[in-house]
Each structure stands twice: as C-alpha cells, then as structure tokens.
Amino acid sequence: MRIVIVGGTGNIGTALVRQLAARSSQHEIHVVARRQPVDADAFPPGVESHALDLNDDDLRPLMSEADAVVHLGWLFQPSHRPDVTWHNNVVGTRRLLASLRPGRASTLVVASSIAAYSPVTNHQSVEESWSTDGASSAAYCREKAYVERLLDVFERDHEDVRVVRMRPAFVFLRQAAAAQRRLFMGPLVPGSLMRADLVPMLPLPRDLLLQAIHADDVAAATAQALHLDVTGAFNLAADEPLTGADLAAMCEARHVPVPPRLVRAAVSAGWRSHLVPAPPRLFDALMSLPTMDTSRARAELQWSPAVSARDAVSEFVAGLRSDEGGATPALARRAGGRGRWREVLTGVGERADVS
Numbered sequence: 001m002r003i004v005i006v007g008g009t010g011n012i013g014t015a016l017v018r019q020l021a022a023r024s025s026q027h028e029i030h031v032v033a034r035r036q037p038v039d040a041d042a043f044p045p046g047v048e049s050h051a052l053d054l055n056d057d058d059l060r061p062l063m064s065e066a067d068a069v070v071h072l073g074w075l076f077q078p079s080h081r082p083d084v085t086w087h088n089n090v091v092g093t094r095r096l097l098a099s100l101r102p103g104r105a106s107t108l109v110v111a112s113s114i115a116a117y118s119p120v121t122n123h124q125s126v127e128e129s130w131s132t133d134g135a136s137s138a139a140y141c142r143e144k145a146y147v148e149r150l151l152d153v154f155e156r157d158h159e160d161v162r163v164v165r166m167r168p169a170f171v172f173l174r175q176a177a178a179a180q181r182r183l184f185m186g187p188l189v190p191g192s193l194m195r196a197d198l199v200p201m202l203p204l205p206r207d208l209l210l211q212a213i214h215a216d217d218v219a220a221a222t223a224q225a226l227h228l229d230v231t232g233a234f235n236l237a238a239d240e241p242l243t244g245a246d247l248a249a250m251c252e253a254r255h256v257p258v259p260p261r262l263v264r265a266a267v268s269a270g271w272r273s274h275l276v277p278a279p280p281r282l283f284d285a286l287m288s289l290p291t292m293d294t295s296r297a298r299a300e301l302q303w304s305p306a307v308s309a310r311d312a313v314s315e316f317v318a319g320l321r322s323d324e325g326g327a328t329p330a331l332a333r334r335a336g337g338r339g340r341w342r343e344v345l346t347g348v349g350e351r352a353d354v355s
Helices: 011-023 082-099 139-157 176-182 215-227 242-252 259-273 280-290 294-302 307-320 341-345
Strands: 001-006 028-034 049-050 068-071 109-110 163-168 169-172 201-205 212-214 232-236 254-258
Touching: 011 169, 011 176, 011 215, 049 176, 049 341, 068 215, 068 280, 109 139, 109 215, 139 163, 139 280, 139 341, 163 215, 169 215, 169 307, 176 201, 176 307, 201 242, 201 259, 212 215, 212 307, 215 232, 232 294, 242 307, 254 259, 259 280, 307 341
Parallel strands: 001 028, 001 068, 028 049, 068 109, 109 163, 163 232, 169 212, 201 254
Antiparallel strands: none
C-alpha cells in the first residue's frame, strides 16, 4: 500500500510513521511536510519525505499515486493571526481534498479533534453523532469544525473514497514536550519550571476534566483505520478523564481549585500582552468540552489504548522538565534564538505543525 502522510513530522505523524514501518515492509510511506528533517535518522529506512506546503504547492503529482492518504497537517500558531491558520488549516485542507481527484486513493483518514464538538455542560458524555460546530469561537475549534463540513461534502461527492475521521482527546508524547511548551506556554517559559520545588502549588479551574491520550495510541488507531473497512468518526481517549487534582499530583504540586473566571482572566491578560500564546477562547473550549465515549473505536477498530491517561501526561511532564524534543523540525527542542523575542513582541509565533 502506498500511503501519503501529510503533516507526518509532528507528534502523531512521527508515531504513525514508526508504527506503519514496523507493521509491514510492504508499505510505501511518503511523508509531506513544509520543514524537512535534517537528521537522516528522523524516519525509518525506506520512508520518503517531500517538502510541500499545503498553502502553495501542487499536491496532485504525489496524491495521484496514493492508495491511502492521512491528513495530520495543522498550524496552531500564530493565534494572533487567525488568517494565517485559516489559510493553512481550512484552505489547505480544501486544496488537499481537491488534489485527490482524479486519483487512485480509496482511503482518506483525517485528524479532527475533541475540540470540533459543540459545547456541553458538566462534561456530558457524547458519542460520534454529537454535533460538530466547535467547542468555542477559538480559531482552532472553528477551523476543526469547518474541516468537518469540508469532509461532509467530499464524502457525499466521492462515494468511492472511504473517509475516516479521528477525533482524539489531548495528545501527549514525551518527544513533543518542548514543542507543546512553545505552543501553549510560550517560548520564554522553560519546561524546567515544572519542578516540584519551584511550583509547590498548581491553581487549576474548579470542575476541570481532561481527557488525554498518548500519540502512540492515536497512531495505532489510525493504522487500524487504514487496514480495516471502516468509515466515519472515531473518538479516541484513554481510560478515565483526569481532574485538576490528578494533574497537580503528576506535577508533584498541591492542587488549588480556583474559579474558572480567574484563570480565564489570567490567560486573557497573558495572551493580550503576547506572553501566552494560547488565547482565552481556547480556555473557554477546554471548560465546555464533552467527555468522549470511545466504545465505537474499541469495537470497530479492535483498538484499546495501551497507555493510561495518567501515564501519558506523566511522560509529558517528565519531557517538559528535561526539555525533550524530537528529530523533526516540528518537534525540535529549540525554535531559534532571537526568533523567540520576535514571537513574544509581535505575536507572530512559530508556524508549528502540531500533528
């Protein structure tokens, strides 16, 4: 099978490439990313890497020969420039879908998100049939919801293509710790700050509930979707959701419950001053996310998570403290020296592929 993985240099992408290469030597794996790895050992032997940009480059020559396409490419930053993320995430996805026809690809797997779901109260449990209008008006949620509509149209117009949508919870990987720190905490916040002696208490919103999953488990479910005759959406999450007290314990800190409005105010002030890259509307989404029922993935994909939510987050925290990075530009430990100050002062941020 000739598989093209768009955005294969991020946390899910690198995990998927490893799993597919290990499953079968018969797979012909092609990775598409704007920024190419410098390290020759970034991918297993035989994997071909292509420097292509969803925004501008002609994708048709590569896509026309694919048997299956996995779309993981996504920009989370710059959050102060939603026009940039919209053009890559939404317009880029539309360009990708257009490049598949005419072509021989019979399978399309796309990374959606828990954030695509419409808001709920009290973390209501939902199956895949729950509406996908976005958990808030944050650009990330809005763009994920719009891509769901693009897939609706593509699925209607191309009945010969098997379309699968993966909707994972928050995805963690030790090697992605440095990259995710930059994306959510900012380029000037060192991961070593998470030491217990420096952060003795962790103020977190009351009623916080977080579903998490390890990147390897998302990759395993995606690999199953490529090889089984399934269609539609699949919720992906590990075990029981984590509370604020759980998260504090993993950081070896005392949990201090605080009203959500105070946390939002702090996030908003940090974002407006360009010190925190995550916008306040993303916090709104966090507090209104559903709890996903993963029964369908377990039954139809013959899948179950190998890593608990607690272990996935604990691994991530350990990666934060050691400033862990990966071998691809998207997961690199450093994003560039003076560029960090530019991110803070201008809010432009790094164009990081989060998948």
